[in-house]
Amino acid sequence: MMDFGFKLSPSSAVNLDTVDRARYDRLVQLVPDARTCIDCGSCSATCTAAPWSGMSVRKVLLGLQRGRDDEVDAMLSKCMLCGKCTMVCPRGINTRQLILTLCRLDRKGEVVR
Amino acid sequence: MVNRTPVIAVIGAGIAGLEAARQLSGLGYEPVLIEKAPAVGGHVAEWNRLFPDMAPAADLLQSLEAGTSGIRTHVDTEIASLGRLKDGYSLILSNGETLLCDAVLFATGFHLFDASRKEEYGYGIYDRVITNRDLEQWFNTRHDPRVGKPKAVGFVHCVGSRDVKAGNKQCSKVCCITAIKEAIEIKEEFPDAEVYCFYMDLRLFGKKYEDFYIRAQRDLGIHFIRGRVSEVGEAIDGRVVVKAEDTLSGKPVKVTLDLLVLMAGIVCNPDAQHYARELGVAVDEDGFLKSRDNLGAVIESSRPGVFFAGACTGAKTVPETLAEARSAALAIHQYFNKRR
């Protein structure tokens, strides 16, 4: 293929028709409350790990629904399970359970054995 | 004041007019209902079920109509002109009748925003784009080829509300909860469908509204995307391609839907403006009728003897409208007591 010195840039748009939500779907099956997130951001604001990975349960949930798995995994990589997010969540979501469950799922949404 | 029973012209026989007329007649007055449409009931008559208890709209109307059975009602009747008299008002109706009355109650309600004015959404152009009213009609009749058996459904909040360019900067108040109600109903009807709600803010202020929201999220998995739909296109199979920004992740999103429901907002009724001008009653800058005071006298106009009930002064829920109708009746009662 010919090199023109520039390339097609990939679209930043999320196509909800094709986005792979397998991990999210399995997660909400196991932790149904995860669906009730209202993106208030309390969890991100209080997060102990946020300074090191931008961890935010809100963004994790959103990223899963938008097919941004790499970002999700990067955020989860520094979570210390300290439980502050669970304490502050106004919807009473058990965010620690959410995170632990998520860590057990592979990209296809299967629980690793 | 003569010793006959005071007559009150109630303009509009929607739920506000019906309830006010019922109360007025109970207080010993003679209300006269004037309705432009061929039947009473207004917008509620077009609706299927009402939040928050999902009660059939027909039940509410039935009880209201039963309460107004003995009241003089002109349907299919417009008002040709209104005039002020020394002690009252005169209305010339389109059926040729002249009505002399001692007080006028505006129960003129609202207009549903004409969704085709938001051209980018393609209402009236794309086959799969309908409005909240169309969907309620479908719930009532189960007949609308546009609905079909959708696998993906979108709801666009704030169509014609909070939109300066559409000429309405006000919030229509009830669309958020209506959208969630309808989304739940659709999901219950078509459990396999993915349902998306595109919202700017979710304003769920009323009793049990938040429960609807949580139910929609947790039990039904309805997707809420914060972002206004910017444009809608039609794919080759006639489905609609919807573009919006998911403002919470800061990314544009695109989704192909089988059905797009536009939550047309509540806008002022131009007829009411017209009548108000004829009577010398003030109209607010948002086009709705202007209350004498937005705290203590929402149901009173700037003129004695002219009262408001319901959505003619701004978007209202059904219970708010009914409460206003009752308080308007009481205010009219006090008005006559003072004159006596």
Next chain:
Amino acid sequence: MRERFASHFDPFVIPFLVGMAFVLGYCLIAMIRVILQLPKEDRRRFLVSLITPKQIWINVRDIFLNCLIHVKLWQRNKMLGFMHSSIAFGWFMIILLGHLEVILFVPERIHLFYYPIFFNYFVAETEQTIQGSMLMFLMDFFLLMILSGIAIAIIKRFASRIVGMRRTTRLSLLDRVGLYSLWAIFPLRLLAESFTAHISGGSFLTIPANWIFRQFLGNDLYALPTWWAYSIALGVFMCVLPFTRYMHIPAEMLLIPMRNAGIRIRHPRKGFASLEVYSCPACGVCIDACPMSVLKVNCKDTTVYLNRQLRRGNERRIAEISDKCLLCGKCTAVCPVGVQGPELREAQRARRKYALSPSYAGINVRPMASAVAGGAGGASGGVLYFAGCMTQLTPSIRRATASLLDKAGVRWQMMDPDGGLCCGRPLMMAGRTEQARELIAKNLEIIRASGCDTLLLSCPICYKVFKEDYPLSDIRVVHHSVFFQELIASGQLKVRREEGHKLVWHDPCELGRGCGVYEEPRAALAAAGELVEAGKHHAESICCGGSLGSLSLGFEQRKAMTRNALDNLTVADPAEIVTGCPLCLATFVRAADRPVRDIAEILDTRS
């Protein structure tokens, strides 16, 4: 005295012999397996302890007190204590006396297993000597004792509330077989001995019974069948024993010396863990004790059911039960055997596989370390105060602690003024020990850099992990309630006592049961007001419901537990509820009908 049969044998002993052989063989193999499954160093330590004289004495004492007398049960519930010890001790005595009889009267038959058990069938007229009638009396006495215990057991089974238990376990089929055969053994023995009492002799129970039976029946035809029935009941019981909760009888006898040797759970299923599981008598004391049991749905997630599912290998339920628990440790505190429910669960959690494992190796703590370097005020020594994650959400604790330290003139500095890393305890609780170690290493770097000699914690969750899992032998790790109590006692901190102001102390799980700190905070509080106790307190205090231990409990369920814990705390109608844990505080504040404060806040306002 004479032996009745020259053959010294009757076929009816066969069921007993079969059962005996089976159960002995089974237990021997199981014991060897458990010992072999221990890690090498644990096994050595255990075997050495078995031949250490002091340990032998302790083991014998503990086995006697726990397995036969059931001291712990007596302390909790006299009725249950009596029931269990009457059966266990009575039975033990009957066996012992049986052997004594054989040794005294027919010592040449001691090699016959069944002789001590069926002595009265094989040997006649033993009551005619002084020893004989004495032994006969004792036999009847202990049989009566057992029968009274059995009677209570039967009542308990059908109306548990009478013996003070709200809930008991639901029995499995084999458990029922075991139970009914156990119930049957002793009445059958009474019958059998009664039928032969006019031949073999008897005492105050058996002779009158024999007399009555003879009035009705007038012959001995029923004697042999009842001995058969007695033997069969014994045989059945012993054959099903390994598969029922009664396995706890032999298992506990191994558990006690092993625990005394300091063995801990290292593997979720093997070795000591399996021994604990089999030592569970399924008495169900933990069901009532468990804070989750406020909601009926959780009753089946208590430790007794964990043990049952572990025995059955039901992985789905094991995972569910392991994740739900608050790890408050109350089940262990009340357990007559001392089964470590939380540790068992943590071990199950640790076994889990993850697709994604966080790593903290990349976190640079150097800025935090250099911020505390050189100790408070530049010199080494002094107090390093680590507030921890949860205290960030309860700034009042942090402020009060700082204020008290200043008032007492302590040289101190903050380890995490702008927030720090987590202590690692929540990861430990979730079974992610490897990750917790990484965090521990990072925090150590900061602590070492500070040069402090005391590490002060206001959060018991942190306190426990710093104390147990951080290699900090040269640094004193102390909870603020203890530290302030010392300052008050030494006069460095003056606290005004407000008479009549009732304060109740809530023992946080991690501080009380977790680290054994009960008295210091009470002493400190007593200096500030009138200390009252909760309904259940000290080791039996009820978890606030907010514990990080539970991985799956939802908010709504926790709310019910919090309310229950608050009801318990307010029985003496205290003016304020005081605790020493930011998580308890935050949890209680939401639901309490009166002020809830940290001990530091109370002391700060009174000093």
Next chain:
Amino acid sequence: MIYQGKQKIWADYQKEIPDNHWFYVRSCIRQNFFPASEKYFLTICRDMLGRDIYETEHHTTCAGIAYHCDTIPQETAMTVVARQFALMTEAGYDSLVTSCITSFGNYTEILETWREFPELEAKIREQLWKACRREFEKPKYLAHASDLMYKLRGEIAERAQYRLVSRATGEPLRVVEHIGCHYSKMFPHKGVGGAEYPCVLSGMAEAWGGQVIDYPERRHCCGYGFRQYHVKANRGYSLSNTHKKFESMEPFHPDLILTNCPGCPYFLDRWQYVIAEMEGKTYGQNGYGIPALTYEELAGLVLGVDPWDLGLQVHQVAIEPLLDKIGIDYDPARKYLGMNEKKIKTPGLPTTLKCC
């Protein structure tokens, strides 16, 4: 698609377009891109339809490109535009028609700005006077050349020698329209049919026998975007925009793309080659591309003008399959003959995109 719904909207967006006496201003770049288009606009209007259209060699750029590239302030552009108005006034015309969409947008924006801020207009008048001693009247009517062509579509259809219909099947050709962004997105009421469903091009295509097809990304920019293409670092972004449009229209199998902007046909044409070279993908039938025509070229074709006189040989995408489909006569041998009927050079053929 509900056609009546569109008609309802079109009814709301009609503009007054006088059908004679126009002052014509050319585009800066079209003569290089598609040199015959402007020439044939004048030929069709003047010679075939007998209209009076005036143009002068004194007119300059409208400065729209510089304005949209952020290299000059708007006031400068206004003064340049004021000079064009002066030329129009001096020539005795009051209707201005522009060849370029950006010019049209620029003129419209300036007139609208003056309407809102009359003091700015006064200032510009003063500046123009100082600069070149000229005075001007604002045009009474401002139209884009495609507006005028839209107005004349019926007359062209009457004189048409070919219709946009497949000769083989009798089916109407599938036409994709692409409106220049500056045509009506800024001021929907200044364009025929508004901004969402403009009918300026679809009206022509339908009048000449074609069938207009809508596709989801029809509103999207062609990708030119001034700053995107001109700055090489952004050029991939320019290409990506075009690519997005082609991906969206692909399932509809369009026969041709009709445009009314200088840049659009150029980028919709040339980027097809670049995409083919980069991705190995072509969007027309049998490995060809989709021809992107200007409205003048299309009008010329239906009126029977020789394709090579219309300059269709300078398109990257081969035009012959379309000509064959309609049944337009052409002489392949004349494709690369110059004005003097002598052979000019034949371009090299691309590796992926099929060309004749």
